[in-house]
Amino acid sequence: MLNCRDEIFFLTNQLVNIESIVNTEGEKEISQAIYTLISSYSYFRDNPNRLIKQRTLNDDRERYNVVAYVIGTKKKSNKTVILMGHLDTVGIDDFNHLKEKACYPEELLEALKDEQLPRLVESHLNSDEFMFGRGVLDMKSGVASHLYLLKYYSEHPEELEGNLVVVIECDEEDSSHGILSALPLLKQLKEEHQFEYVGAINSDFVSPRYEGDPNRYIYKGTVGKLLPSFFITGAETHVGSCFEGLDPNFIAAELTKQINYNPELCNEAFGETTVPPVSLKLMDLKPSYTVQTALASYVYFNFFIHSWSPKEVLDKLKLQAEIAFDHALTAFKDRYQLFSEMSHQPNIDVPWQTRVMTYEEMDQLLMTEHGDAYAAHMAEFKQKLLLDSELDTRMFSAKVVEEAWKWMGDRSPAIIVFYSSLYSPRIEVTGKDELEKNLIASLDLAVSKMQPNYSHPIVTRNFFPYISDMSFVALSDDEDGINAVSSNTPCWGSKLFVNYQDIRDINVPVINIGPYGFDAHKQYERVELSYSFEIVPNLTNEVIQNLLKS
Known part of the structure; x- marks a missing residue:
């Protein structure tokens, strides 16, 4: 197993310290910070063209994605895995009088000790097994996991039987300008380097499905959302x-x-x-x-x-x-x-x-x-x-x-x-083609290998239950379904437009292996450290290795 807990803890804390609320200047600030961090890795100093800070397209606001890729040297292969995650968060007003500490996990933890808390929150606060703060769960710990793996493979390309592309996108919490802008860039990289995208791994948060639920979930595909x-x-x-x-x-x-x-x-x-x-x-x-x-x-x-x-x-x-x-x-x-x-x-x-x-x-x-x-x-x-x-x-x-x-x-x-709003398409990953079969098999193998290292059940389900940018890397809808959206959205072509052909051109099956915690988008947002900072990156790494070998 990769010994990654301390580094991911540090990275998560650093990312959370940057207030990156969607549709604010914070999105620009955090993208620059991530770009600067990756620029410091020796691999990207030697290969600066493999790190891209991309401004979003057709967007009223100035903000950026950060895209980086490592070309493996273990074996010449066009197979490429995409890691994806978003850098923006929802607002912090729900923290009320603790608003100024919302992005400072250590200070927030101490301040919460003086508050009257729900019983479960209080037990987590006193367990030393949770980090609190805006974005710790949704989803800066997931981004930190991806950054760790990017750094690892930039230092060990000889362990990579293919290629790794990391997309850290903005504006997931509102209109998905980030991932929609990244699609043409992913297509460009695919054409330039003959990348064969074999799977995508998102790292958005997972939570219990009901009170007392002991499981930690991994999702194949995602729910669709309409308005x-x-x-x-x-x-x-x-x-x-x-x-x-x-x-x-x-x-x-x-x-x-x-x-x-x-x-x-x-x-x-x-x-x-x-x-x-x-x-x-x-x-x-x-x-x-x-x-x-x-x-x-x-x-x-x-x-x-x-x-x-x-x-x-x-x-x-x-x-x-x-x-x-x-x-x-x-x-x-x-x-x-x-x-x-x-x-x-x-x-x-x-x-x-x-x-x-x-x-x-x-x-x-x-x-x-x-x-x-x-x-x-x-x-x-x-x-x-x-x-x-x-x-x-x-x-x-x-x-x-x-x-x-x-x-x-x-x-x-x-x-x-x-x-009247963006359609986030549903995605089914059921094994209907070779790419999906390989991704499911790679995931199952990874879970069976990692489960003995963790006390709670790691369970796979079919649909990620929240809105996410997973929706924009593949399509399960046919033309009639998509046409029903464009023909019945009054702002289509003026205030809103999605080039679904860009999605079809990428069309890669996607799963979600994300940090585990509670109360995303709420004042007691918190992430469990052991699963999120140890199991998640190792599970992701196993899927990467299995996919590139398949």
Whole structure:
């Protein structure tokens, strides 16, 4: 086994000390620090062209990836393993009064001893087996593990029967500009050096799946993530005559009730099940207070997938929206009837019908009705929206749908279903081809070798359960699935674009061997030292060796 614990501990601490919150100057600072560190290795002093600081592409913000590679000398081979990990973190506001210590693990550890802590956190704090701080788990300890292996093989290329490429990317926590920018560079290296990418190893964090779970997980492939969104229009009215109109918030509430936590929308594959969708935004689009009901509401949901395509998800959610609309109209009619009886007023027939369509269906309808005039107007409208750099893809998309809706001849109440953010594709690694078979076999062999050195079970599962940049090195979706994303994302081609051909050109099976700990993205974020700083790098190393020999 590699004797790596102390060095990875030191590297992790150094990386955590650099506050590298996504979408801040800290991303630039840490990429420069990592670049400077790798530059100090003698291998890269002798081969400076094998270390690259790459600015992200099509990005409003200046930030960088760091990419380095070692060409092995043990045996001439084009086989190449990719190690990947991200350098950015989420914010530190959740540390509250300990915010200033969030990036200083030793100081934070001492400060936490004076706090009233949950029992499990307190036991970990007093065990000397955990490091606390922002990014220790997600995922600077994983980056430290990769940096250790990069340094090791830069000093011992004679032990490498192939090649090793390390990609340390920015912006994983938001829009994945980092990995998407790295793909063309990986393709360039592939062409220049005839690299044959045989597997990728991510080192994002893993955690217990339930309280008391003793296992340490390794994941083959990853969950996919979508952001299905709903633009809901009603019929405006004065609140004093509320039954003369239809409040879109009423429909939005019914829609949220229908979709939120709904087990019917969990996607099971290979014996593993996603969590159900949960709402991340529920609002109306009134700019200020008036006594008129809102014209429109906006709702979006987190949605995980294992085997469903983005097209299948749209179909399922269109059906759920129709059910919700039916329920809303039924409840409206029942309440109107009861109010009419109480107030001794006539009950007028409700004119509205359930009406749900996708953004693609609405867009095609408007193109048929209005042609070039509509297309030119929407193109100009999107260009104006781009001038507002603070407008994220979610609100950008909502405004595009809202503007397109104004062109509709029939503006009776409706729900428009669309996607409003980056699609992180699902990846299945099941042994469907030789690359996947070799990666799975290499992983299984590595686990069987390392398990005797660690007391807790090391268990392999099929889908990494969190969003990660693993999604962008391979594709399991077909053309129809991908086209459903581009055709139903209103900001596509203006605020958001992904060149899926870049992913297909790399298309390497990917696994996650990551540090173990608790409370990522929370104030008690912590990483377990023995597994993360000893087992993880050694497991990764065994997979590298097995893959290059296979």
